[in-house]
Structures are given as structure tokens and as C-alpha cells.
Amino acid sequence: MRGLPVAVEIRLVESADVQELSGLLARAFEEDPWMSWMFQEPKFRATLAAAWMKVEIQCARNMGSSWLSLENGEVVAGSIWAPPGKDLHEGNTFRQLWYLVLGANPGRADELLKGLSKIGEMHPKQPHYYLNTVGVEPELVGRGHGGDIIRHTLDHADQQKKPCYLESSSERNIPLYERLGFKIIHGIEMPDGPTMWGMWRSIS
Numbered sequence: 001m002r003g004l005p006v007a008v009e010i011r012l013v014e015s016a017d018v019q020e021l022s023g024l025l026a027r028a029f030e031e032d033p034w035m036s037w038m039f040q041e042p043k044f045r046a047t048l049a050a051a052w053m054k055v056e057i058q059c060a061r062n063m064g065s066s067w068l069s070l071e072n073g074e075v076v077a078g079s080i081w082a083p084p085g086k087d088l089h090e091g092n093t094f095r096q097l098w099y100l101v102l103g104a105n106p107g108r109a110d111e112l113l114k115g116l117s118k119i120g121e122m123h124p125k126q127p128h129y130y131l132n133t134v135g136v137e138p139e140l141v142g143r144g145h146g147g148d149i150i151r152h153t154l155d156h157a158d159q160q161k162k163p164c165y166l167e168s169s170s171e172r173n174i175p176l177y178e179r180l181g182f183k184i185i186h187g188i189e190m191p192d193g194p195t196m197w198g199m200w201r202s203i204s
Contacts, residue, residue, distance in 0.1 A: 007071070007072050007073075008069065008070070008071050008148070009069070009070045010067055010068070010069045010070075010148065010149055010152045011067065011068065011070070012061075012064060012066070012067060013057060013060075013061045013066040013067060013068050013078070014061075015061070017068055017075070018054060018057050018058055018061065019054070020075055021053070021057055021066075021068055021075060021078045022050045022051075022053040022054040022057055023050050024075060024077075024078055024135060024137055025049070025050075025053040025057075025078055025080075025133060025135040026046050026047075026049035026050035026052075026053055027046065027135075027137065027138055028135030028136055028137070028138060029049055029053075029133075029135060030045055030046050030049060032169060032170060033169045033170065033193070033194035034169035034190070034193070034194055034196060035049055035052075035169075037115070037169075037190055037193035037194055038052075038101055038104075038105075038112065039101075039104055039105075040105070041104070044104065048100065048104050051100055052097060052100060052101075053080075053133070055093060055096045055097055055100070056080050056088060056093075056097075056132060056133065057078075057080055059088050059089075059093045060080045060081060060082065060088060060132070063082065063083055063086050063088075064083075065080070065081040065082060065083050065086070065153075066078070066079065066080050066081065067079045067081075067149055067152060067153065068149075069145055069148060069149045071140075071145070075137075076136065076137050076140050076145050077134070077135065077136040077137065077140075077145040077146060077148075077149045078133075078134070078135060078149070079131065079133065079134040079135075079149045079150065079152075079153065080131075080132040080133040080134075081129055081130060081131055081132060081153050082129070082130040082132060083129060084127035084128055084129060084160075084162050085127050088130070088132055089120075098116075101116075111191045111192060114191050115190040115191050115193060118188055118189075118190070119167065119188055119196065122186060122188050122198055123165070123198075124165050124185075124198075124200065126163065127162065128157075128162055128163045128164055128165050128200075129153060129154075129156075129157045129162055129163070129164040129165070130164070130165050130166070131150065131153070131164060131165070131166035132166075134146055134149060134150055146176065147176060147179070147180065150180055151180065154180060154181070154201070157201075158203075161203050162203065163200060163201055163202050163203050164182070164200070164201040165198065165199065165200050165201070166182065166198075166199050167188065167196045167197065167198050167199070168196065168197050168199060169194050169195070169196045169197075171197075174197060174199070177199050178199075180201070181201045181202075182199035182200065182201045183199060183200060183201070183202075184197050184198070184199050185198050185199065185200045186198045
């Protein structure tokens with residue numbers, strides 16, 4: 001007996017999606033090296049990661065650059081991008097995220113600020129699409145949802161002749177990004193933490 005046909009849709013995130021997508025991305029990043037560096041206490045990491053994701057999703061949604069993927073009506077993946085010339089972490093957004101991190105790490109302010117500042121300093125200056133976050137519901141990893149939702153924005157970037165950039169703190173994800181046209185351009189060492197790989201995708 002054949003299974004039911006799979007209906008996949010990728011669309012912009014709406015206000016009603018923010019809470020659900022925040023939870024999905026938090027689950028996807030709960031064991032991520034960078035998220036674990038920021039929120040070191042496992043007991044609270046999922047809650048803090050969801051709060052972090054919620055701020056970033058809301059900011060990207062206001063820019064029209066956060067996407068989700070649905071399979072038969074169920075959210076299975078999401079992405080957070082910044083379009084060329086836009087910064088997800090300007091002004092109040094950075095303050096919200098910084099107070100969240102600082103509240104969870106009252107004794108690590110210097111270390112965390114040094115790491116976050118290093119990420120900002122290494123960020124390319126040329127206008128580009130910035131893939132801030134992409135995540136798949138953990139039990140659905142390996143089915144192509146991550147690649148599909150990234151390609152959705154890469155198609156827009158290609159149409160506009162714009163390069164793309166991302167940072168990956170997960171070495172196992174690098175082959176996927178390389179298949180999508182990204183190349184490692186530098187490593188970013190977090191203080192007493194993981195290495196992040198900056199990856200650039202040139203105009204095709």
C-alpha cells in the first residue's frame with residue numbers, strides 16, 4: 001500500500017508562527033556547540049535558546065526574511081536570514097539578546113562579549129544575504145528539509161546577483177553548505193569555546 005503523498009510548502013514566517021518556530025529551532029540547536037557555549041547549563045538551555053530564537057525570528061520577520069517549511073501542514077524546518085544591507089542585531093535587538101545571555105551567565109560577561117564581538121568583526125562588509133540560522137525538527141534531520149529551505153533563499157540571491165554568508169559551529173553541517181556552493185573563508189575561535197567556520201557563497 002502506498003503512503004500518502006507529501007505536500008511541502010515553504011513560506012514567509014507570520015506572527016502566529018513565531019512561537020512554534022522558536023521552539024523548533026531551540027530543539028534543533030540544543031546540542032549545538034555555539035549554543036552550548038552561550039548557555040552552558042543544559043537544564044535551562046532549551047528555554048533560553050527558544051527565547052533567543054524568538055527575538056531573531058521577530059527581527060527577520062519584520063525584514064521579510066524568515067522562512068518556514070511545512071510538510072502536510074506541519075512545521076518541519078525554519079530559517080532566519082538578513083537581506084543585503086540589513087543587520088539583525090542592530091539597536092534594541094542586540095540589547096535584548098545581550099541581556100538574555102548576560103542573565104544566564106552573570107560571571108562570563110567579558111568572555112561572551114569578546115566572542116560575540118569577534119563574530120561581528122569577522123563579518124564580511126560586502127553586501128550579501130546572511131544565513132543567521134537554519135534548523136530542522138531533530139527527528140526529521142536527513143530528509144532534505146534543511147537544504148530545501150536554504151535553496152529557497154539562495155534562488156532569490158542568485159536572481160539578484162548577491163553573494164551569501166553564514167557561520168557554522170557544527171563541522172558535520174559543512175559538507176551540506178559546500179554542496180550548496182559555500183566555501184570556508186575563515187575560522188572564528190570563541191574564547192574557551194568552539195570554532196565557528198565563516199562560509200561565503202560567491203555570485204553564480
